[in-house]
Amino acid sequence: MKKFYTILTALLLAVTAFAQSGKELYNKYSDLDGVSAVYVSPAMFRMIGKIPDLDMESKNGESVNLTPIIKSLSGFYLLTADEPAVIEKLYAEVKRVVDNRKCELLFEAKEDGEITRLYSFGNGNTISSVILTSKEAEEFTYICLEGNMDREQLENILAEAAK
């Protein structure tokens, strides 16, 4: 019986962790006052994928091709909160998601009171979520990209963008 409860608890935890996706957070916070939100659906990503030459400009003005990574995306969630009460609540919840899912911290930058962190979640060569959080005194931004991204491809794009 003890074994059964252990299995059931593990199952519940797994389901809860799975449920704490970008979509769940978006649904919870996007309609609140003091929150601006952007959502891009899988259907919209399929339409974006048909746009020729999906390029972005790197820091030194060079062109970075985003087509392969865009085609592997299935969801984009952006939440920006500027109400102190919502900031605290959203920040705590994002932290819990990142901790529960055991996301890997890729980069962290602290500058002029702003802390930006970049996390990834996935296995081996595939990344299923990239999460960016940026916390300032009066604003908190949460960006989540979901899909089936090739790790090497994503790392190359980020490295190119940073050049």
Added chain:
Amino acid sequence: MKSIQDIEKLNMADWDRIGADESIPVPEDLEVRLPRRRTAIVWSAAASVAVVAGIGLTALLHTPEPEDTFSDPYLAYAAVEQAFTRMGKTVSQSADILNQKESELDKVIYWK
């Protein structure tokens, strides 16, 4: 050994007589067998609870699909591109901080 048909024909008096007959040996592992049957019942009840809980959780955790912010794929792409630019900026900031610390460390090592 009695057949099932013979057992079904037995009445209450027959059952009392058989129960009182001490010449019939009681299986040595009867006590071991009974708890096993109880365990099987508990497990099947627990499995039923798990199935019901699973169905309930699935229904509870089914999150509705949000509405697309943009109807124009170019605007949607612009938002995603901005996110990648921001991520690149984070990587760049981290690299700058690292370079700065490295050069500070080099100076310390040089003066030592």
